[in-house]
Amino acid sequence: MKQFSDMSAVLAARHRDGLLRQRVELQSAQSVTPIIDGKPLLSFCSNDYLGLAGDDRIAQAMSQAVERYGVGAGASHLIDGHHHEHERLEQELAEFCGREAALVFSTGYMANIGVIQALLTRHDTVIQDRLNHASLIDGGRLSGAKFSRYAHNDSDNLAQQLDRASGKKLVVTDGVFSMDGDKAPLDDLASVCRSHDAWLMVDDAHGFGVLGTEGAGLVSEFGLTTEDVPVVIGTLGKAFGTSGAFVAGDQLTIDYLLQYARSYIYTTASPPAVAAATRASLAIVRNSNDRRAHLTALIQKLRAGIQALGLTLMPSETPIQPILIGESHHAMQLSQALKARGILVTAIRPPTVPEGTARLRVTLSAQHSEAQVDTLLNTLESLL
Ligand code: PMP
Numbered sequence: 001m002k003q004f005s006d007m008s009a010v011l012a013a014r015h016r017d018g019l020l021r022q023r024v025e026l027q028s029a030q031s032v033t034p035i036i037d038g039k040p041l042l043s044f045c046s047n048d049y050l051g052l053a054g055d056d057r058i059a060q061a062m063s064q065a066v067e068r069y070g071v072g073a074g075a076s077h078l079i080d081g082h083h084h085e086h087e088r089l090e091q092e093l094a095e096f097c098g099r100e101a102a103l104v105f106s107t108g109y110m111a112n113i114g115v116i117q118a119l120l121t122r123h124d125t126v127i128q129d130r131l132n133h134a135s136l137i138d139g140g141r142l143s144g145a146k147f148s149r150y151a152h153n154d155s156d157n158l159a160q161q162l163d164r165a166s167g168k169k170l171v172v173t174d175g176v177f178s179m180d181g182d183k184a185p186l187d188d189l190a191s192v193c194r195s196h197d198a199w200l201m202v203d204d205a206h207g208f209g210v211l212g213t214e215g216a217g218l219v220s221e222f223g224l225t226t227e228d229v230p231v232v233i234g235t236l237g238k239a240f241g242t243s244g245a246f247v248a249g250d251q252l253t254i255d256y257l258l259q260y261a262r263s264y265i266y267t268t269a270s271p272p273a274v275a276a277a278t279r280a281s282l283a284i285v286r287n288s289n290d291r292r293a294h295l296t297a298l299i300q301k302l303r304a305g306i307q308a309l310g311l312t313l314m315p316s317e318t319p320i321q322p323i324l325i326g327e328s329h330h331a332m333q334l335s336q337a338l339k340a341r342g343i344l345v346t347a348i349r350p351p352t353v354p355e356g357t358a359r360l361r362v363t364l365s366a367q368h369s370e371a372q373v374d375t376l377l378n379t380l381e382s383l384l
Contacts, residue, residue, distance in 0.1 A: 017328065018328040018329040018332045018349065019328060019349055019350065019351075024036050024037075024344070025037075028040075029053065029054035030046055030048050030053035030054055030241075031043075031048075031051070031053070031054050031367060032044075032046075032051070032365055032367045032368050032372065034344075036344070039342075040342075041339070041342055041343065041344045042342055042343045042344065042372055042375060042376070043343075043344040044343065044344065044345045044362045044363055044364065044368075044376060045344055045345060045346045045361065045362075045363055046363060046365065047206070047237070047238035047239075047363060048238070048239075048241055048365050048367070049206075049209065049210050049238060049239040049295065049319045049363070049364070049365055049366065050209055050210070050215075050239045050240075050241065050284075050285065050288055050291050050292075050295075050365070050366050050367075051241075051291065051365050051366045051367030052239070052240060052241030052242075052281055052284060052285070053241035053242075054241075055241060055281070055284065057280060057284065058241060058242065058277050058280045058281050058284065059277075060280075061276050061277050061279070061280035062242075062273045062274070062276060062277035062280075063273075064276070065085065065272060065273035065275075065276030065277065066271075066273045069083065069085070069271075069272040069273060069276075070272075071271055071273070072268070072271055073268055073269035073270060073271055073272060074268070075268065075269065076265065076266065076267055076268055076269060077264065077265070077269045078258075078265055081268060081269030082269060083269070083272035083275065085272040085273075085275035085276045085279065086104055086269060086270075086272065086275045088275075088279060089104055089246075089275040089278055089279050089282075090102045090103060090104050090246065092279060092282055093234070093246050093248060093282070094248050096214075096216055096282060096286070097216060097217070097219070097220070097232055097234070097248040098216070098220065098225070098226075099226055099232060099248035099249055099250065100226070100249070100250045100251040100254070101248070101249065101250070101251045101253075101254035101255075102246045102247065102248040102249075102254065103246060103247050103254050103257055103258060103261070103264060104244055104245070104246045104270070104275065105244060105245045105246065105247070105261075105263065105264055106243075106244055106245075106267060106268075106269070106270045107235075107237070107243070107244060107245055108135060108203070108205055108233065108235035108237070108244075108245035109135040109138075110245070110263035110264070110267065111135075111233055111235075111245040111246065111247055111263070112133070112135035112136050112138070112139045112203060112233060112245075113135060113138055113139040113142055113263050114139070114257070114261035114262055114263030114264050115139065115201070115231060115233065115247050115257060115261055116136070116139030116140055116142070116143050116170065116172065116201070117139055117142050117143045117261070117262060117263075118256070118257050118260035118261040118262070119143075119168070119170055119199075119201075119231075119257075120143040120144075120145040120167075120168060120170055121143075121144065121145065121167075121168075122143075122144040122145060122146075123145075123166070123167040123168075124143075124145040124146070124166075124167035124168040124169070124170065125145055125146045125147075125148070125165040125166060125167055125168070125169050125170070126140040126143060126145045126146070126147050126148075126169075126170045126171075126172060127147075127148050127149070127150055127158060127161050127162065127165065127169070127170070127171050127172070127198075128140055128147070128148075128149050128150070128171075128172045128173070129149065129150060129152055129153065129172070129173045129174065129177075129184065130149045130150065130151060130152050131152045131174070131177050131179065131180060132149075132172060132173065132174050132203075133174055133178050133203060133205070135203075136172050136174070136203055139172075140172065145167070145170075146165070146166070146167070148161050152177075153182070153184055153185055155185060155188040155189055155191075155192045158171060158189065158192050159192045159195075159196065162192065162193075162196035162198055163196070165196075165198070168199070169193075169196060169197065169198035169199065170198065170199050170201060170231075171189065171192075171193050171198050171199065171200050171201070172200075172201045172203070173186075173189060173200070173201075173202055173203070174202075174203050174205070174206070175202050175203060175204035175205070175206065175207040175208075175211075175217065175218035175219065176204070176205075176206035176207045176210075176211070176218060176318050176320065177206075177320075178205065178206055178320065179320075179322065179348055179352060179353050179359075179361065180314050180316060180320070180322060181206075181314060181316030181317075181318045181319075181320030181321055181322060182314065182315055182316050182317075182318075183207070183211075183218055183317070183318065184202070184218070186200075186202060186218060186219065186222045186224055186228075186229065187222055187224070190222075190224055190228035190229060193228075194227075194228070199230045199231060200228065200229050200230065200231070201229075201230070201231035201232075201233070202218070202219055202229050202231070202232055202233065203233040203235075204217040204218050204219060204232060204233060204234050205233065205234065205235040205238060205245075206238060206318065206319075206320060207219075207221070207318070208234035208235065208238070208239060208240075209238065209239025209240055209285045209288075210239050210292065210295065210318065210319060211318070214285070214286040214287075214289075215239065215285045215286065215288060215292065217232075217234060219232050226249060226250050230249050230250065230253060231247060231249050231253065232247065232248045232249065233245060233246070233247050233248075234246055234248070236278050236281075239285065240278055240281045240282070240285060241281055242274055242277045242278045242281055243270065243274050243278075244270050244274060244275075244278065247261075288366070291366035292366070294366050295319055295364060295365070295366045297370075298319075298364045298366075298368055298370065298373055299317065299318070299319060299321065299364060301370060301373050302321055302362065302364060302373050302376070302377070303321065305373070305374075305377040306321070306323060306377070306380075309377070309380060309381055309384060310384075311323050311324075311380070311384075312324040314359075319363055319364040319365070320361065320362075320363055321361075321362045321363070321364065322348070322359040322360065322361045322362070323359055323360040323361075323362060324357060324359050325347075325358050325359055325360060326356055326357065326358060327356070327358060328347075328349040328350065328358040330358070331347035331348070331349060331358035331359060331360060332347045332349070332358075334347070334360055334380075334383060335347035335360060337383050338360075338379060338380070338383070341379050341382075343375070343376060343379055345360045345361070345362055345376075346360070346361050347359070347360055347361075348360075348361045362376070
């Protein structure tokens with residue numbers, strides 16, 4: 001065991017630098033007022049953007065499906081774990097995204113590593129936005145393809161890198177960036193990809209359910225077709241309130257991924273009841289314009305209030321509203337002071353974000369009230 005003896009020193013250093021990651025333990029359903037350590041906190045950190053994680057209708061659909069189909073899938077999709085609830089969900093998601101077909105994965109992390117790895121070989125090239133989510137970066141590395149990153153949201157820099165690329169070319173971007181909240185310029189990226197004969201893959205984890213007509217996401221907000229964006233990823237554990245993810249595209253691409261995406265093939269299928277719950281959620285998401293309008297109003301209110309306090313916001317129009325603090329310890333102190341006053345806001349620190357850009361990452365949910373946003377603003381003011 002001697003060779004692993006550096007672990008305690010590494011952890012001590014992380015602690016000293018204010019970088020030790022810690023969990024809180026929920027004792028209630030996910031909501032804007034979860035019970036933590038026996039008392040309700042006002043939370044601004046979940047990705048439950050539409051407030052559906054604790055929705056009774058979805059919970060009921062899930063428990064009915066558990067009654068009918070039991071708790072586990074019992075096998076991987078290609079053995080006999082593929083349930084008709086998975087099949088129906090795939091069809092409904094494909095239709096929702098305006099794509100021919102979709103494939104449901106157990107998590108977004110698995111979808112991203114599986115899809116990128118399946119599409120590329122070491123003779124190919126993957127080019128990713130510098131701020132992409134870790135799962136996309138990991139997928140790129142696992143694929144063995146030549147791997148480079150372009151400057152954040154910079155389509156000119158992407159074009160320069162594509163000029164030098166060889167083999168099949170896959171360009172990968174988050175739709176909404178998970179730590180900054182800004183949107184990728186999908187129209188520019190799609191046009192650069194078209195002129196370089198490259199494929200564009202968009203991970204719309206944070207846009208899906210929130211942006212676009214009926215919540216069909218950022219790709220839909222830009223009105224981009226399969227030609228522009230051949231590979232769309234959506235996750236189901238955020239605005240949809242359940243769990244899992246999917247890739248949508250043309251039938252040929254999905255047929256191919258079914259054969260080659262290792263993280264789809266070599267894992268137990270998610271419980272059929274999760275698929276049933278997600279189908280119920282999809283119907284609600286499509287009908288949730290009122291929730292999306294309320295969310296937009298909350299975003300505007302929060303931004304105006306934070307700016308009035310003289311704090312630095314990032315250029316985000318989405319429910320992800322990071323307040324730039326800079327130094328890790330300072331971000332941690334603010335997060336802890338808020339928690340002591342009953343408010344949960346996560347401090348995001350390096351290595352998750354670049355050095356010197358530690359932030360308080362406020363995420364809003366349609367479940368928040370205007371009064372709760374006021375509480376956050378007033379409490380922040382009292383700490384400055
Ligand atoms: N992509 C992005 C952009 C994400 O933010 C996340 C999760 N935070 C994922 C993928 C992974 O999705 P999942 O949580 O379903 O694994």
